[in-house]
Amino acid sequence: MISTLEFSSNPKASILIVYTGGTLGMDYDENGSLVPCDFERVVARIPVLKELNINLSVISFNPPIDSSNVKTEHWVQIGQTIKDNYAAFDGFIVLHGTDTMAYSASALSFMLQGLNKPVIFTGAQLPIASPRSDGRENFVTALEIAADRREGIPVVSEVCIFFNHLLLRGNRSKKVESHHFDAFESENYPALAEAGIVIDYNYTALKAYDPTARLIFYPELKDDIVILKLFPGINQKAVSHILSTPSVKGVIMESYGSGNVPHQPWFLSMLEDAVNKDVVVLNVSQCNGGNVIQGKYEASSALNRIGIISGRDLTTEAATTKMMHLFGRSTDPQEIKRNLTTAISGEMN
Template identity: 45%
Template sequence: LSFMMENLTKPVIFTGSQLPIGLLRTDGRENLITSIEIAAARENEAPVVPEVCIYFDNKLTRGNRTTKMSAEHFDAFSSPNYPPLAEAGLHLKFNYNHIKYPKEAKKLIVHKTFDNNVAILKLFPGINRNFVQAVMRTEGLRALIIETFGSGNAPTYRWFLDDIKGFIRDGGIIFNVTQCHGGSVEMGLYETSREMLAAGVVSGKDITSEASVTKLMHLLGKYKNNKDVLKHLSKSLSGEMS
């Protein structure tokens, strides 16, 4: 939604519960009540948090910076690369310096066209060429997110680099995103990522895998020319990357 709603000036807060709201120990009631309170919070006649957010277990986080970490615990969501926008205790404490405020009031633009010809390739030790090529040769595929090791590293097999170059040469886009929950891709830091950088692979920096998928779907739906997609892919559109 953060990519769909350009020039957003109002809070959009997602919440839920790990236990159904009808159960005695549910976390749903507190999550819902505090979400409403945050959404209604105003200062100087303006919303305090004009962003797409997730509220869970006493923390408000930016939606496109957040990933689900647990199916078991109440603190199910985490924003490892960006601080919470607010924290709830006896009082609501807003982290104003980390909230994204519009520089000027503009008309809301809702982008409804998304292109889902995007795939994720998660690297693993021993990955073979047949598997990689099966993904890259998916009919209609326009962009591939590669989940790499550490700070953006990948196998140095000659065939792997050749297939990356071939995919890009044939009009595809490759986005390098780390498998790690925290930290950032730094292409060129180690030899294993230098050739990927030279081939035209785009660094995802500290973006989450979830945000990388929706960002690419949004950009591919908005622009038909790869040059326009690439121009915006490495930039922060809605605070999703540093």
């Protein structure tokens, strides 16, 4: 059910807010404890919303969720909401907890193909009830960006995260802080905008607006994947358990540096056996600014021969959600491998 806050008879934009929950939307209950609150209480804490000349409509998750409980069906719910209301609004704000925001923004970037309007995720490190909450500035600036147009064309036409003065491409983002306001980074792609006294857009980094694009929503996601994080001393039994799980169709392998892995025969043999059984293995770097270059060092040279896919500069969040998306669209491992090496939403260089 949509509730509408009409602050202007001649607004510069109409924005739909998808309120999922998270730290931003927490307030004190009668016992003085912080609990998720309804959106009306969020608005009451940010009276400046009435001065933005933007009309707001809200769809709330009931009940609001902690982002650590986010599942693929929540991504489908957010995407379906945007699809169903796409023609009626100029842009969309998703209020979301920070812990899994980069996963959700990445997922939506793949699910919403042909997007030509802003979908901006934001949230807070401190609850809106806190006097020092970062939620007010994050929310207000995200709204201004979502409403911003040049000659009738939206400045932003992709899925983004706005947090602590920076607008980042959603599928390039990663949460890196839990105790400071600068919670997100985008090491392998420049910021799309920086908000100071004015909002300074990096037009060369923004996705180009395509007047011919038409939104296509892909709700199918397959979660038969695992993440294999390498560490010194990882043993054969653990790797065997992960790679031989019957339901697993895809593996995100978090390797060292530029894609390096242990070159013990047992490890490489297990990877090769998995690939021969049509398990798709995608190699991404553990480094925040990592870029996999298979074959650069001896420790990764065998991976090309085995059939491991290089994830190049994909984040783990983008790699995970992209693989879920591709398995939802195809059952052909070779087609999935080809698409994993091709940028479909600006997620990789």
